[in-house]
Amino acid sequence: MISATIVIPFLTALIVMAIPRDKTTVAKWAAAIAAFVTIVLTTYMFVNYDYQKGGFQFVEQYPWISSLGVSVKLGIDGISAPLMLLTAIVIFCGVFASWYVKDRPQEFLFFLFVLVAGVFGVFGSIDTLVFFFFYELAVIPMYPLIAIWGSTRKEYGAMKLTLYLVAGSVLIWTALLAVYVASGTNSFDLEVLQKVTYEPWVQTVFFAFFMVGFGVLGGLWPFHTWSPGGHAAAPTAVSMLHAGVLMKLGAYGIIRLGMVLLPEGAKFWLPVLIAIATINVVYGAISALAQKDFKYLIGYSSVSHCGYVLMGIGTLTVIGLNGAVLQMFSHGIMTALFFLLVGSVYDSAHTRDLNDFGGLAKVAPVIAIFFALAGLAGVGLPGLSGFVAEFMVLVGTFQTYPILGILGIIAVAITAVYVLRMLAKVFFGPLNTRWVKLPDARRAEVFAMSILGFFLVLVGVYPTHFVRVITSGVAPIVTRIVGAQ
Amino acid sequence: MSWWLFIPEFLAVILAFAVFGLDMVTPADKKNRLAWGGAIGLLVIIGVVVAYWGQTPRLYKELFYLDNFALLFKVFFLFVAVVIILSSLDHARRFLSHLGEYYGLIILATLGMMLMASAGEMITAFVSLELVSFSFYVLSSYDKNNPKSGEAGIKYIIIGAFSSALMLYGMSLIYAATKTTTFAGIFAALQQSGQLDFGWVLGIILILAGLGFKVSAVPFHMWAPDVYEGAPTPITAYLSVASKAAGFILLVRLFAMAFMPSVEAWRLLMAILAVATMCIGNFVALRQVNIKRLLAYSSIAQAGYVLVGVASLSPSSPLASNAIMLHLVGYGLSNLAAFVCVIVYQNLTQKEDIADYAGLSRRAPFVALAMLAALFSLAGMPFFVGFISKFYLFTAAADQGMIWLALVAIFNSFISLYYYLGVVKQMYVRSPEEPGPLAVPALINVILVVLVVLVSVIGIYPEPLLRAIGAASQIFIA
Numbered sequence: 021m022i023s024a025t026i027v028i029p030f031l032t033a034l035i036v037m038a039i040p041r042d043k044t045t046v047a048k049w050a051a052a053i054a055a056f057v058t059i060v061l062t063t064y065m066f067v068n069y070d071y072q073k074g075g076f077q078f079v080e081q082y083p084w085i086s087s088l089g090v091s092v093k094l095g096i097d098g099i100s101a102p103l104m105l106l107t108a109i110v111i112f113c114g115v116f117a118s119w120y121v122k123d124r125p126q127e128f129l130f131f132l133f134v135l136v137a138g139v140f141g142v143f144g145s146i147d148t149l150v151f152f153f154f155y156e157l158a159v160i161p162m163y164p165l166i167a168i169w170g171s172t173r174k175e176y177g178a179m180k181l182t183l184y185l186v187a188g189s190v191l192i193w194t195a196l197l198a199v200y201v202a203s204g205t206n207s208f209d210l211e212v213l214q215k216v217t218y219e220p221w222v223q224t225v226f227f228a229f230f231m232v233g234f235g236v237l238g239g240l241w242p243f244h245t246w247s248p249g250g251h252a253a254a255p256t257a258v259s260m261l262h263a264g265v266l267m268k269l270g271a272y273g274i275i276r277l278g279m280v281l282l283p284e285g286a287k288f289w290l291p292v293l294i295a296i297a298t299i300n301v302v303y304g305a306i307s308a309l310a311q312k313d314f315k316y317l318i319g320y321s322s323v324s325h326c327g328y329v330l331m332g333i334g335t336l337t338v339i340g341l342n343g344a345v346l347q348m349f350s351h352g353i354m355t356a357l358f359f360l361l362v363g364s365v366y367d368s369a370h371t372r373d374l375n376d377f378g379g380l381a382k383v384a385p386v387i388a389i390f391f392a393l394a395g396l397a398g399v400g401l402p403g404l405s406g407f408v409a410e411f412m413v414l415v416g417t418f419q420t421y422p423i424l425g426i427l428g429i430i431a432v433a434i435t436a437v438y439v440l441r442m443l444a445k446v447f448f449g450p451l452n453t454r455w456v457k458l459p460d461a462r463r464a465e466v467f468a469m470s471i472l473g474f475f476l477v478l479v480g481v482y483p484t485h486f487v488r489v490i491t492s493g494v495a496p497i498v499t500r501i502v503g504a505q
Numbered sequence: 506m507s508w509w510l511f512i513p514e515f516l517a518v519i520l521a522f523a524v525f526g527l528d529m530v531t532p533a534d535k536k537n538r539l540a541w542g543g544a545i546g547l548l549v550i551i552g553v554v555v556a557y558w559g560q561t562p563r564l565y566k567e568l569f570y571l572d573n574f575a576l577l578f579k580v581f582f583l584f585v586a587v588v589i590i591l592s593s594l595d596h597a598r599r600f601l602s603h604l605g606e607y608y609g610l611i612i613l614a615t616l617g618m619m620l621m622a623s624a625g626e627m628i629t630a631f632v633s634l635e636l637v638s639f640s641f642y643v644l645s646s647y648d649k650n651n652p653k654s655g656e657a658g659i660k661y662i663i664i665g666a667f668s669s670a671l672m673l674y675g676m677s678l679i680y681a682a683t684k685t686t687t688f689a690g691i692f693a694a695l696q697q698s699g700q701l702d703f704g705w706v707l708g709i710i711l712i713l714a715g716l717g718f719k720v721s722a723v724p725f726h727m728w729a730p731d732v733y734e735g736a737p738t739p740i741t742a743y744l745s746v747a748s749k750a751a752g753f754i755l756l757v758r759l760f761a762m763a764f765m766p767s768v769e770a771w772r773l774l775m776a777i778l779a780v781a782t783m784c785i786g787n788f789v790a791l792r793q794v795n796i797k798r799l800l801a802y803s804s805i806a807q808a809g810y811v812l813v814g815v816a817s818l819s820p821s822s823p824l825a826s827n828a829i830m831l832h833l834v835g836y837g838l839s840n841l842a843a844f845v846c847v848i849v850y851q852n853l854t855q856k857e858d859i860a861d862y863a864g865l866s867r868r869a870p871f872v873a874l875a876m877l878a879a880l881f882s883l884a885g886m887p888f889f890v891g892f893i894s895k896f897y898l899f900t901a902a903a904d905q906g907m908i909w910l911a912l913v914a915i916f917n918s919f920i921s922l923y924y925y926l927g928v929v930k931q932m933y934v935r936s937p938e939e940p941g942p943l944a945v946p947a948l949i950n951v952i953l954v955v956l957v958v959l960v961s962v963i964g965i966y967p968e969p970l971l972r973a974i975g976a977a978s979q980i981f982i983a
Contacts, residue, residue, distance in 0.1 A: 197903035
């Protein structure tokens with residue numbers, strides 16, 4: 021079933037390219053149907069994941085490169101199950117968000133679906149080489165997607181983003197090889213590698229490699245600078261996928277490879293990580309305060325919110341890690357909604373300067389409602405997904421590093437300031453006469469917004485299954501590290 | 506007499522002279538027939554070579570090996586030669602004269618490489634290497650109307666002769682110490698004496714220098730960019746793919762079969778050579794404006810990756826020799842695809858600067874796509890063979906305890922992404938200067954389809970090729 025979630029997007033990419041160029045609507049529907057199938061598959065796996073049993077489930081294994089001891093081994097656990105679902109939701113909405121792309125739409129969908137196949141592959145693989153294969157596959161399509169279909173300084177933004185991320189994977193690749201050799205197992209299988217106890221120097225040195233390498237993609241300060249510019253340059257669906265899903269691969273990699281393989285290294289470095297993550301949270305929020313460009317504002321808010329994810333990881337408590345993974349899901353949905361809304365406004369207004377707007381709620385009520393919903397989730401209003409996730413992260417932080425917890429709370433307050441100020445500036449107050457004829461969100465976009473909004477509320481009011489599944493994934497990791505005295 | 510072991514080589518000689526001979530009776534406007542005849546002949550020889558698979562006969566006391574390692578690369582060289590001949594058709598008609606000799610010399614160079622792959626002794630190796638070199642001296646200066654081509658020929662012959670002399674001197678020093686020229690004999694002598702005297706070391710270094718020229722390893726790489734730029738583009742492609750691979754398989758045979766007992770003495774030297782080659786190739790490539798010079802420096806860098814593999818050779822593990830073979834084949838196919846794109850674009854527009862590729866994706870979508878696949882493969886991106894082969898190479902380095910070398914190599918691979926993406930940017934992001942589709946010949950499209958399919962299929966499922974490579978690796982394991 022996991023192999024299907026990887027193969028379907030990939031086949032879709034090929035099918036979309038094979039459809040004649042004058043039949044773009046057919047291609048878009050093909051993409052939408054394929055994305056819907058992945059939602060069905062991932063929902064099925066998420067709902068049927070047996071959290072009492074835990075561990076990897078839905079496991080599949082195919083031989084691949086026997087002389088290196090590599091097989092395509094797929095499976096999901098409590099951490100990857102919700103993230104697979106997240107990916108499917110975001111790509112489904114991403115297809116509708118790109119419904120109105122005019123320049124070479126089929127090529128656009130091709131790269132988008134290759135990227136998604138890569139992301140599913142990362143979340144679904146147990147073999148570390150296969151993991152890395154898909155990781156790189158997910159990063160590379162970003163370059164053409166941004167450079168061809170982007171906007172503001174697109175060539176620069178695309179190149180900077182790609183080089184940062186690939187520089188990160190230099191460290192990941194090296195660390196993978198080091199672990200492989202140090203284990204002496206002649207296997208890249210995560211379940212084999214994690215049974216080995218590595219020498220202390222291997223643990224400390226290469227956990228740092230994993231932490232920084234994945235941290236680049238996870239938006240870890242000070243390696244986050246590619247992120248706001250990259251998001252500003254990227255087209256809507258790419259921003260949605262990138263901030264919504266791809267950045268989560270970073271934090272996911274730190275947990276999946278770093279903490280699982282090198283527990284002592286994790287113990288050594290996580291206090292550093294949580295300190296940096298706090299900088300992320302506070303610095304991202306303060307920077308967001310100063311932004312005039314819509315997308316930059318959301319970009320910096322992503323840096324801040326991804327900081328909570330890293331903070332939760334750094335607490336090394338079950339509740340903190342649980343919050344971190346839930347925050348990945350929640351922020352993924354929320355930021356996808358944000359970028360979808362901004363993209364919708366930008367498509368018709370052709371400006372993203374916050375000061376240019378005013379009173380849009382009168383002409384575009386749908387956009388205004390969803391914007392308020394996403395904004396309030398970002399602030400952490402109870403009843404929406406952001407509250408549950410950030411609450412858990414902060415509880416974990418207060419248990420371990422109370423001072424950082426206070427800083428985290430202050431950042432929530434700053435978030436409230438910039439979100440509410442943005443809402444006030446753009447949607448309320450007197451209507452700027454320039455925008456009297458501004459159209460509201462188009463049909464396909466409203467559909468995508470409703471789905472994302474639904475999940476924001478769902479996780480907010482009924483997080484139980486999410487929390488149970490995630491706990492079954494993070495608890496063994498925490499026990500192993502804390503127990504590895 | 507097991508003369509039948511030489512059948513492929515005999516056939517190649519006959520084919521070359523048949524082309525030379527028929528040239529005299531072929532009218533000037535029908536020279537394409539010679540190319541087709543040559544290509545079909547080479548395909549037949551591939552069939553003959555494949556029939557020997559699985560046997561390991563040796564001829565004349567270890568003088569000539571017909572093991573899987575040799576056979577694998579014979580097939581590879583013949584395949585590359587077919588692609589080169591077929592993609593030369595338009596180019597040769599447009600820019601070159603004396604086409605019969607042109608195609609005949611390509612076949613002769615292929616014959617030299619086939620012999621090199623089988624050589625089990627230093628003089629045989631040297632003579633076959635010279636056959637390859639002399640063919641290329643002529644071929645690289647074949648574009649008589651282009652002064653750069655003449656310059657390329659002169660540079661190549663002077664530096665090539667110099668490097669041959671170095672290598673010959675090195676061989677004589679080794680002979681002086683061992684009283685034998687066969688690889689097996691050298692291996693035995695090295696194992697017995699155990700100790701390296703000065704003559705040995707100097708001999709090994711001189712041979713390494715000589716072969717370093719052939720594979721364009723730093724600091725013996727100076728000729729490559731100028732020759733690559735000046736030579737007719739199909740010949741550049743042949744030089745950078747097959748000639749380089751031939752140099753490397755001789756290097757691997759020498760160091761894995763003859764010099765292996767003293768591996769600890771040359772491993773560090775080889776690693777340093779690898780680091781220098783990768784770094785200089787990649788960093789200088791960053792500044793290139795001509796696509797052929799860019800690919801020249803990129804191929805220098807790729808030679809550096811292969812040297813990482815050579816530095817990781819070990820008598821107990823086949824990882825490094827597997828990786829070298831996989832990378833030579835993978836790099837060869839990817840580079841060949843890139844060069845076929847360069848050839849067709851040059852034929853159609855007479856342009857060869859990177860900036861001239863602006864908007865290629867709109868003018869010739871499939872050529873741009875093939876170039877994209879080739880460049881991503883060279884950069885080591887997943888889905889293409891470059892990813893697997895680099896992963897394999899660097900795993901071999903890490904396996905020999907050289908994680909630092911793996912780190913340097915991975916870092917270099919990252920640097921290279923910048924200049925490969927620079928070409929992708931021109932093709933896909935920039936707008937063309939003069940719009941309008943390009944009329945790409947059907948034959949070129951077929952060749953590109955074959956190459957792109959190979960590059961991606963091996964990238965996704967390398968197991969069949971790796972099984973063949975594993976069988977070829979057997980001879981290097983004690």
